[in-house]
Structure formats: C-alpha cells, structure tokens
Amino acid sequence: MLIRGQRVNAGLVVDRRLGEGAFAEVYRVRHHILGWQALKLFKHVASLEATSRMLDEARILSTLGHPNIIRVFDAGTVQTSEGMRGYITMEYVAGGSLERLVASHSGMVPVGEVTAVLRQAAEGLAVAHERQHPIVHRDLSLANLLITYDESGLRVKVSDFGLAKETDPGTMAASAQGTVAYMPPEVLRRGKGYSCAGDVWALGTIAYFLLTNHFPYNGGDPVQSFSLERFNRPLLPPSAFNDDVGPELDRQVTDMLRIDPDDRPATAREVAERAAALRPSTGVSRPRHGPPVVEGSVEGLIQAAIALSRVPGRLADAANQLEEAISRHPRIRERHMARLMTWRRGVVM
Structure with a gap:
C-alpha cells in the first residue's frame, strides 16, 4: 500500500x-x-x-x-x-523474527540460543504481567519475537502487542485471540479467557518448537495436528527429539505446557528466573553438517557492510546490514560477531 x-x-x-x-x-x-x-x-x-x-x-x-x-x-x-x-x-530490528532464526539453522536451534530467547522473552513479558491489572499478549508466536545483536550479544524483543489488552480486574482474563498453533487448551477447549498462564503456554510452545522443530502435542497426523484431540496424548519432552536438551530445560518447557493452567508457572517472571538458573546442557551435541565456507553472495554482503562502516555517519547502517547477514547465515556468526558487537558500541575495527 x-x-x-x-x-x-x-x-x-x-x-x-x-x-x-x-x-x-x-x-x-x-x-x-x-x-x-x-x-x-x-x-x-x-x-x-x-x-x-x-x-x-x-x-x-x-x-x-x-x-x-x-x-x-x-x-x-x-x-x-x-x-x-x-x-x-x-x-527497526535487522535480525528479523524467530522464523528467520529457525530457517537459518534448517530446523532445531542450538540449546544455548533457545535458553537465551526463553529467558529474555519472559523478562519482557513479566513487565506486562506484573502491572496492577496485568496485560496479556495473547498472540505470541515465532513471528512476533524479534532478535537483534547488541554489544552484549543476542537480544530478544517482544513485538506485536496488537491483540494485547488489559485484563478485566474481576476475571483476570482477556478475550480469546491469537494464533491457533500457540493457543492454550483452556482457550481452545474450555472457552476460558486468556490469562498470563496462556502467555506462558505460548512461550513454552515457541521454546519447544525451537528445540525440536515440532509443535507440542503433535502426533504427526496432519489432520489432527491442531485438533483438540491432541491434548489427550501425553507430551513428548523436547529431549525425545533433541539429544542436546538437558533435564532441567526439559522440565521447564514441559511445565510451561501443562494442560491445566494452574499447573504451569503462574507468570512470565517465574519462567525468566528458572531460565536464568539453567545450567549448560550435558547432552551430547550432534554434528551439524553443511558447507564450511561462506557463499560468495554472503561474503559480498559482509564486504559491503565493512565498506559502509568506513563512511562517516553510516556505522549503524553497516551494523544493521552485517546483522541481517548473520541472522540469515549462522555459520558466519562466530567469525563476525565480535565485529558486530564492536560496531554496536560505536567503534570501527
């Protein structure tokens, strides 16, 4: 338009x-x-x-x-x-959404990055949940969690509060909205309003998908993938799909996906605190296969960003361009992350 x-x-x-x-x-x-x-x-x-x-x-x-x-x-x-x-x-967030992060890894995202996404997204949501009349997001998905890189590393930004509203102080719940794949069973099956526990469910769904490349309670049948019948099946823990997931992260994600909202962490603050306390995974990392060299077109983007960084007043634009390249091609992250973080501090190297 x-x-x-x-x-x-x-x-x-x-x-x-x-x-x-x-x-x-x-x-x-x-x-x-x-x-x-x-x-x-x-x-x-x-x-x-x-x-x-x-x-x-x-x-x-x-x-x-x-x-x-x-x-x-x-x-x-x-x-x-x-x-x-x-x-x-x-x-403007040059790194794009979690959809791009998933695509850049061709499936499962490394556990360390998922833990960072879980903790930071929960910290942002906690600010909304802790208001006197809590604000619930109601539409959390891969598309509206954005990622960027600043001087401290990966930074998650919760976006698109377009469906959010202040909860009714009497019912402490908001009307049902959101995307079906991320909606909790109490909204889909029981007709209840959306609460902070619903946001916890949606964030758990996101973490589960990042770790497994599957939605939870999905038995693999395309017809029943998002039907109410799926909630009658036991939830396979993320570690059933991903050997890198340790027991503590396994428990946290499955707790966020309890069918009864009273059994989940009550607010995003509890989620953030548990994620911050997670120890590094003791799982056995599987080798990631793929081309070891950077494609020529990507290398061209990097060189263009470096050239732009030397133009007075264009360092922020150069950082955005480099960040977009890194977000699309994770294999170049280790090679260029130090440069990006230095540029974000306003220093040309």
Whole structure:
C-alpha cells in the first residue's frame, strides 16, 4: 500500500517493505533524525474510530519500557493506495523474527540460543504481567519475537502487542485471540479467557518448537495436528527429539505446557528466573553438517557492510546490514560477531 520514496510525514520516508501478516504490512522507513525505523501499517481501517482502536498497541507498548520489548516511537494515519490507514513506527530490528532464526539453522536451534530467547522473552513479558491489572499478549508466536545483536550479544524483543489488552480486574482474563498453533487448551477447549498462564503456554510452545522443530502435542497426523484431540496424548519432552536438551530445560518447557493452567508457572517472571538458573546442557551435541565456507553472495554482503562502516555517519547502517547477514547465515556468526558487537558500541575495527 506504500511505495519506495513515499513520504509518510515530515520526518519519515518509505524505504522498502519487510513483510506482512493478516492485519498489517511492515515497512522499513527512514526518519530524518533518528535513522531506520519499522512502520506497521494496518490493512483494514476504514474510520477514525477503527484507527484509534488499532493504535491501542502503541498506547500499551509506550507504557512498557524494557530492553526486551520493542520500542514504539510514533502513531498516526497516512494516505495509501487503499485510502487512509493507521500506522505505528517502532524500532527497526535487522535480525528479523524467530522464523528467520529457525530457517537459518534448517530446523532445531542450538540449546544455548533457545535458553537465551526463553529467558529474555519472559523478562519482557513479566513487565506486562506484573502491572496492577496485568496485560496479556495473547498472540505470541515465532513471528512476533524479534532478535537483534547488541554489544552484549543476542537480544530478544517482544513485538506485536496488537491483540494485547488489559485484563478485566474481576476475571483476570482477556478475550480469546491469537494464533491457533500457540493457543492454550483452556482457550481452545474450555472457552476460558486468556490469562498470563496462556502467555506462558505460548512461550513454552515457541521454546519447544525451537528445540525440536515440532509443535507440542503433535502426533504427526496432519489432520489432527491442531485438533483438540491432541491434548489427550501425553507430551513428548523436547529431549525425545533433541539429544542436546538437558533435564532441567526439559522440565521447564514441559511445565510451561501443562494442560491445566494452574499447573504451569503462574507468570512470565517465574519462567525468566528458572531460565536464568539453567545450567549448560550435558547432552551430547550432534554434528551439524553443511558447507564450511561462506557463499560468495554472503561474503559480498559482509564486504559491503565493512565498506559502509568506513563512511562517516553510516556505522549503524553497516551494523544493521552485517546483522541481517548473520541472522540469515549462522555459520558466519562466530567469525563476525565480535565485529558486530564492536560496531554496536560505536567503534570501527
């Protein structure tokens, strides 16, 4: 709905489209002072009232300042090829989503990275869960957990609170929303509202998928993969698919996926504390096969990023370009991570 070079307002110009979902398109835009940002453009907004409702995401996120929650900068409306539409702008994350991380590893993600994702995502969610009237996300998935790399290493950003809302102080639950693959059984089967325990379930589903390349309670039958019948089967622990998963991580993920929400960790804070206490896995690592050398096209991206880093004022852009290459091709991570972290500190090497 937007084109390259289109001016959104006095400070923002569209660069390129990053992707889209059912409710919105996402673009990379450049702010004349703040640099790259991501713009989320809502697809189906036909009135000012509807725009206001869609922009509730910006209002919620602006109250949840935390390193593991995506920052929102602005909200408004813009003229598009389909008419006036609402948008929000937020920080641009060059590393992309967990979907890209899974694709870059061709399946199971290394246990150390999964543990970091679990802990940091839980720390971001805990800020929302610990409000006087808890805010539940209701739509956690691989697509809306973003990853970036800063001077400390891997950084997870919880994004897309578009379905989040403050829970009713009487029922402490919110109406059922979200993506079926990540929705807890009490919402799908029992018709209950979504609670903090539902977010814990969704985060457990994400961790399980990263470790196994399977969704939990999935017996392999495509017809019944997301049916309610699957909850009648026992849950195979992640270690049944992945020898690298140790017993403590096994227990944590399976506890997050208990059918009864009262048996799960009550909030994301407990999840974060348990993840932080995890010891390194004692499992036997399986060899990862693949080409040992970096493809020429990737090497070209790296060299272009290095050249860009030497241009005055373009170090942040160079870091974003290098980060995108690393996120798509994990085999170059060890070789170039020190360079990226140095660039994030504002130092050229």
